[in-house]
Amino acid sequence: MSKLITLHEFIVSRQKDFPFATGELSRLLSDIAFASKIVSNDVRKAGLVDHILGAQGGQNIQGEEQQKLDVVADNAFINAFRNGGEVCGIASEENDDFVAFESQAAQNANYVVLFDPLDGSSNIDVNVSIGTIFSIYRRVSAQGSRATLADMLQAGTQQVAAGYVLYGSSTILVYTTGNGVNGFTLDPAIGEFFLSHPDMQMPENGRLYSVNEGNLNDFDPQLRAYLAYCQSNDNQTGKPYSGRYIGSLVADFHRNLIKGGIYIYPCVPAAPEGRLRLLYECNPLAFIAEQAGGVATNGKTRILEIEPSALHQRVGLYIGSKLMVEKAMGLH
Ligand code: AFP
Numbered sequence: 001m002s003k004l005i006t007l008h009e010f011i012v013s014r015q016k017d018f019p020f021a022t023g024e025l026s027r028l029l030s031d032i033a034f035a036s037k038i039v040s041n042d043v044r045k046a047g048l049v050d051h052i053l054g055a056q057g058g059q060n061i062q063g064e065e066q067q068k069l070d071v072v073a074d075n076a077f078i079n080a081f082r083n084g085g086e087v088c089g090i091a092s093e094e095n096d097d098f099v100a101f102e103s104q105a106a107q108n109a110n111y112v113v114l115f116d117p118l119d120g121s122s123n124i125d126v127n128v129s130i131g132t133i134f135s136i137y138r139r140v141s142a143q144g145s146r147a148t149l150a151d152m153l154q155a156g157t158q159q160v161a162a163g164y165v166l167y168g169s170s171t172i173l174v175y176t177t178g179n180g181v182n183g184f185t186l187d188p189a190i191g192e193f194f195l196s197h198p199d200m201q202m203p204e205n206g207r208l209y210s211v212n213e214g215n216l217n218d219f220d221p222q223l224r225a226y227l228a229y230c231q232s233n234d235n236q237t238g239k240p241y242s243g244r245y246i247g248s249l250v251a252d253f254h255r256n257l258i259k260g261g262i263y264i265y266p267c268v269p270a271a272p273e274g275r276l277r278l279l280y281e282c283n284p285l286a287f288i289a290e291q292a293g294g295v296a297t298n299g300k301t302r303i304l305e306i307e308p309s310a311l312h313q314r315v316g317l318y319i320g321s322k323l324m325v326e327k328a329m330g331l332h
Contacts, residue, residue, distance in 0.1 A: 005194065005195040006194055007033055007192070007195070008033075010195055011030060014026075014179070017179060025160065025177070027085075027086050028081075028084060028087065031081060032080070032113075032134060032173075033173060033184075033193055035080035036132060036165040036173060037186065039072070039076050039117070040165070040167050040188070042073070042076075043130065043167040044167075046069055069121065070094060070121045073118040073132060074092055074117040076117075077113075077134075078099065081101075085106065085109060086109050086110070087101065087106065088100065088106050088107055088109040088111070088112060088146070089101055089139075089146070089148075089151060090112065090113050090114070090115070091279065092114070092115055092117055093115070093119075093277055093312070094117055098147065098152045098311060100146040100147040100148070101147070107145060107146060108143055110138055110139055110143065111160070112136070112137050112138075112147055112151045112152060113136050114135045114137070114152060114280055115134040115135065115280060116134075116277065117132055118130055119132070119248060120246070122247070123246070128248060128251075129167060129246065130250070131166040131167060131248065131251060133163075133249075133284050133285065134162065135156075135159055135279065135280070135284040137151065137152075137154050138160055140154065152279070152308075153307075153310075155304065155305060155307050155308065156278075156283035156304035157304045157305060159178075159304075161175060161178070162175065162284035162285075162287040162288055163175025164250050164253075164254070164284065168254075170185050171185070171186040171188070173193055174197070175288075176287060176288050178291065179291075180200075181199070181288055182200065183195075183197030197258075200257060200292050201293050202256070202257050202260065202289060202294035202320070202321055203260030203321055204293065204322050205236065205260055206241075206260020206321045206324055207235075207237050208241060208243075208255070208262075209227070209244070209261060210244050210245045210246075210252040210263040211243075211245060211263070211264040211265070212247070218268040218269050218270070223264065226328045229327070244261070249276060249281055253288075253320075256319075256320045257289070260320075260321045260324075261320050261321060261324065262319070262320035262321060262324040263318075263320055265316065265317045266299065266318075267299075267316040271314065274314045274315040274316035274317060276317050277312055277313065278303070278306060278308055278313045278315045279308055279311060279312075282319075283303060283304065286303035286304050286319060289319050294320055295318075295320070295321075295322050295326065296319040298317060303315070303319070
């Protein structure tokens with residue numbers, strides 16, 4: 001049997017790849033793993049909350065307020081970052097504004113984290129996979145001062161690390177520091193992540209497409225032509241591709257990363273700028289996709305090169321296997 005490698009051992013071994021590494025980023029990744037275990041534990045109890053422990057937003061049997069799971073997740077990550085001391089500020093999909101941490105240690109820290117604490121949260125009530133997505137940048141403001149908006153509004157090319165935690169049939173943490181993509185599965189019995197998916201590569205081609213086809217009438221002719229191609233016998237497989245749409249981007253992306261596929265959320269009249277958030281969803285997944293050999297674009301521009309202008313900016317997204325995204329773009 002090959003030796004089991006824990007996430008911690010892996011992070012420490014990779015730290016040596018960065019000649020001037022101080023260990024800060026390694027500690028930050030460990031903080032993320034720690035918070036994700038808390039959230040994973042809470043997600044596993046989600047079905048009990050309404051019926052046994054008390055309704056979300058109401059009180060439990062001890063008279064304590066039951067928080068909604070996305071708020072629980074947001075707080076778990078913010079607390080981990082605040083206490084860890086490696087982060088000077090955060091921005092989260094749950095909060096209108098970014099948060100600059102006040103302590104002196106935080107103001108001396110080098111990193112900011114942008115994250116979606118619980119992507120796909122409308123799936124919680126129906127027991128479908130959800131996840132946390134994160135993106136780490138070095139600050140651009142001076143060390144020793146409060147984090148600024150400019151620290152948060154950096155192009156995706158500036159990411160130092162990015163990843164996600166999928167709370168699915170098992171909990172898996174996938175991340176990159178720009179040196180390949182690796183996945184770690186949580187053993188819930190001992191609360192440890194183990195390397196389960198080393199050096200993940202997204203297949204160059206696939207036969208899965210993920211799109212909300214309820215919006216079909218609003219899609220532009222090029223996208224409709226691409227979907228017709230997917231559904232025809234004229235593609236490289238000689239038979240229609242399979243449609244797979246979970247409605248949790250992180251889960252759809254993870255499946256396509258492993259099996260090959262394309263995920264599309266274009267700009268539609270109901271969401272003219274796109275639905276998905278550039279900073280919390282698209283940039284981190286684009287970094288991972290590219291590191292695994294895939295492609296991510298908004299239809300015109302590489303996602304990672306879009307200069308953000310607002311914290312909650314939305315964009316259209318085509319992400320997945322290289323040849324599939326290129327084919328979809330070829331029809332553009
Ligand atoms: P929620 O977190 O509000 O459930 O949104 C999920 C999401 O951002 C992404 O994870 C899904 O792929 C997408 O929205 C689903 O959007 P539609 O319901 O419009 O298909």
